[in-house]
Amino acid sequence: PTSSPVTMATSSPVAKPTSSPVTKPTSSPVAKPTSSPVAMPTSSPVATPTAGGPSVVVVGDNGTPSSAFPLKICQGDCDKDSDCEGSLKCFMRDGGEAVPGCSGGEDVASRADFCYDPMPTSSPVAMPSAGGPSVVVVGDNGTPSSAYPLKVCQGDCDKDSDCEGSLKCFMRDGGEAVPGCSGGESVASRADFCYNPMPTTSPVAMATSSPVAMATSSPV
Template identity: 40%
Template sequence: VFGGVVGSKSQADDFNKVNALNWWWGGHSDLNAMIDFAKDYMVEANKPGDPLLDNKGGEDGIPNMPKCTGECDTSSDCAAGLRCKQRDGVEQVPGCRGEGISGWDYCYDPEALDSSHGGDGSPNMPKCAGDCDRDSDCEDGLKCFQRNGFTTVPGCSGSGTKDWDYCYDPNGLDSSRGADGSRSMPKCAGDCDKDSDCAGNLKCWERDGFTSVPGCNGIGVKDWDYCYDPVDALPPPLDSSPGVHGSPNMPR
């Protein structure tokens, strides 16, 4: 039956796991209803945009759960760089679609586009939140990224809502160019392999894991390298303004 609806037995098994269902022994004797549900699921799963919430981790979860998977209890249940979204009811999970199971918590990317503020947005929205109309809709230091369709938002992951605009950090790490990068990448963009991948006098900051990149904000993609301005890596200039006697609690 699933061969004509979902595509293959392995996909049918995935369908069962994702929905925490066992059609054959779960009392679902109405075959037509089962097929209709499977069709609706596949239509929704194949829509462009963020992935559907995935329940295959079960109530006890599994180690290193990927994005949009539940049920997690703490961020340590999730893959590197992800966090556990604690929620009530069917609260939206940033970067994921669907309601999931009421009360379940799901792994999410903290830099995922967040549409929970609605089409009118809200004041002082944080990074990667939308829908914004102007820079003043965003927190200080952030700007509103105007886009068409599902254009990638610098420093944010996921697809968000089509044609919505999102707040972003102009100095945030930008992974939108992919693992192979591109030529003449601007400051904070990656993944670079050598200085010549970066524009002008910028250089490629080689890093392990989520090492901070001078002059840039955010965590980016694990082990990716990003373009930076060497000036941002210099120590601050010596400050003699407190005078020969100094002053209490002088900064670096």
């Protein structure tokens, strides 16, 4: 036979695997978490207390005395929202935190909880106008009946239907000024008064300076 056919294998096939496959994981994956995610809370509270609010005061505990409950704003010690008056909420504290809308929370028992307004407004919805009528209490709980429905700046009302026409009952908790009226800060802080929610500075219908239908200068 010729010398060209051979029985020996070429050197390219090998029985040993190459060194590239490895059984150990690479050094790039890490089991340690990165430093960027954090479980720490933010440094500022969700509700920041406003400056110059009423001072916190403990007037009762666990519903005693019953005369103190429901608690008013900045009063404690509350245990649940239903311990607080109206739409107020119980601000739960663990370490002497400041109470939103109140002052002095850092100086009382660190675990005492107080009622606060979760949605305070910086100004009344309707600003009182200067020089309005003085508020006056002319009745209470519908008595005497001759005083009802109440007129503007009159009290004490408990609901809108106690007020005349389109007037509304302005509910007060702490001696707030009554929109469109004067002297509200000087009467009983819980007395409520009728007010005009949509006051106008001039009559709705203005008189014209001349008759609507003018006479012709000559007979038709």
